[in-house]
Amino acid sequence: MLSAVLEDAVGFIDRSRNLILQHFNSTREFKIKPDGSPVTLADLEAEDLLRELIRSHYPSHGVIGEEHGSDNPGAEFQWTIDPVDGTQNFAAGIPTFGTLLGIRYQGKAVLGIIDHPALDIRYAGAIGLGVTCNGKPVGNDRRISAYEVIASGTRSGYLRSGKGDIFDRLLAQFPDTRIYYDCFAHGLAISGALAAMVEYNVRIWDLTPVECLIQEAGGVYHRLDDPAALDSAGFTSSVHGQKDAVERVLRCIAG
């Protein structure tokens, strides 16, 4: 059953990608939301489109999206949508932004898509079905001996909960750490290119796809916050990647 849903979800993302690319290649106008973050026409229209497609194909399912709140909050299947993850990057013209589509079933992440319209890169998969990148399986050929690279979200994410000290400790212990602002890093962790990725204080729609895909690809997902926070669409944090590297990062975070 999940394979049919994945096929539909990929079809939905084909359509949102086209819409987002049209905006990216034109003016990329944005407004600043009350919380200080930017929102673009691409965000709003892509989420509307995905919601409409989900509603018409799966009317009994719930939807949680970044721009338009929750529908059917009591349903067992909950779709999560971040139409443009990395809106700052999108607005500036940095092509690593992406669309995040996920499904949770009874709270468990069971399906995920990470789509980069401007880079033509797409990760997709579901529990029991493996993970592909542009149609090719990823995860099976992960080279554990590869040069080990750690990445993190921006310092501003940590500051939202007064955790700047953890960011600074991470950068002191791993001075080669890359800092990515968007889901580009999650795809790299799924494919094994990143040994571990740390993300502080983001939302359920930011992490549901990587939570599903990284485990399906043979990696681990370690949630740092109270699990209950997820259900209320509150902030959530995680370290995910290859088991050994994730454990090293967790030791660093513990101080």
Add this chain to the structure above:
Amino acid sequence: MLSAVLEDAVGFIDRSRNLILQHFNSTREFKIKPDGSPVTLADLEAEDLLRELIRSHYPSHGVIGEEHGSDNPGAEFQWTIDPVDGTQNFAAGIPTFGTLLGIRYQGKAVLGIIDHPALDIRYAGAIGLGVTCNGKPVGNDRRISAYEVIASGTRSGYLRSGKGDIFDRLLAQFPDTRIYYDCFAHGLAISGALAAMVEYNVRIWDLTPVECLIQEAGGVYHRLDDPAALDSAGFTSSVHGQKDAVERVLRCIAG
């Protein structure tokens, strides 16, 4: 005359790109050099290829390369080669690495190419000839009002000269700063997607292309070190991008 050289240089890079992609899509073996940094077969073979092409087309010119030192150090024209900038990224499977090819004439950066084989993105240009990205002009449509994003090289670059305090001050003042390890950030600064990019303690072959291209695209290049260091292929540092943002970053660095 420079336009004919640019045409030749682009042809050289077409060939190095093919060679590098073959290695990226196979085993990506690397060795650790005495200085602790990795080197791959792709680095060594691509630099050999580019040196051979330059030597046969421009026998009177000099060449400075990351892996094989200097030829003709007294020549007025000096080509700079970094065959795989971001070797860590290449070895890990992160596709933002790139090839950097530049020319200095009497010490002045006059031509540059930044090529990303795995992303199919190439910036190329020369003094007086403008800058293109995949053949389309960049620079003329820079949107100064775009969401302003700052980026930096890794903390390890600053630590090489005991400048960790500058990195920490930058991240404190600009907590959304992205940290890139390779030349991906330089292309973004040239196209105007990044407002400013800071890079500490890299080599002449890392910065010659962006030094030429960013000025040709309407931005500014501010060298932070002693200019004499460049001639001996010593470490060099820079802030480059849009004038206002570069000035804000320089004020932060000054403390």
